Amino acid sequence: MKKFSKAFLKCINETQITSVRAGEGREKFTGIWMVVVKDRIFGRSYYGAERSWYTALLKGDKGDIKCGKEILPVRGLKPGDINALTKAINKAYEKKYLVKAHNKIWVDGFAEPGRVARTIEFVPV
Helix, strand or coil: CCCCCHHHHHHHHHCCCEEEEECCCCCCCEEECEEEECCEEEEECCCCCCCCHHHHHHCCCCEEEEECCEEEEEEEECCCCHHHHHHHHHHHHHHHHCCCHHHHHHHHHHCCHHHHCCEEEEEEC
8 A cells, every 4th residue: 555755744744734635626725634643644624514625535536635845646535443543633633733722622623523523534546
């Protein structure tokens, strides 16, 4: 299975807002919060919109992640080991995004069960 480079994982770790695009005809990137856990990249859809990067990836559409100047093609998968990873993913969101006090409402929101259920793993293609 293909893996992300250490340099790309470092970029994700160091970048507050990373960009993703997915879905037919989508040219613009959407800024989202991504975290790295065990050298894997995860994101969560906050609102669960019907037509979004999240739903496009779940349908099997290919997408792209942009971090810095690098754009990598990805697929999105529901992690099969989500129950084992949820605590670590929640902690990764806290560590990365609680550097600003006003982010607390969003970090807490990402830990709510409905949003945890919308966790997606970005897998390089």
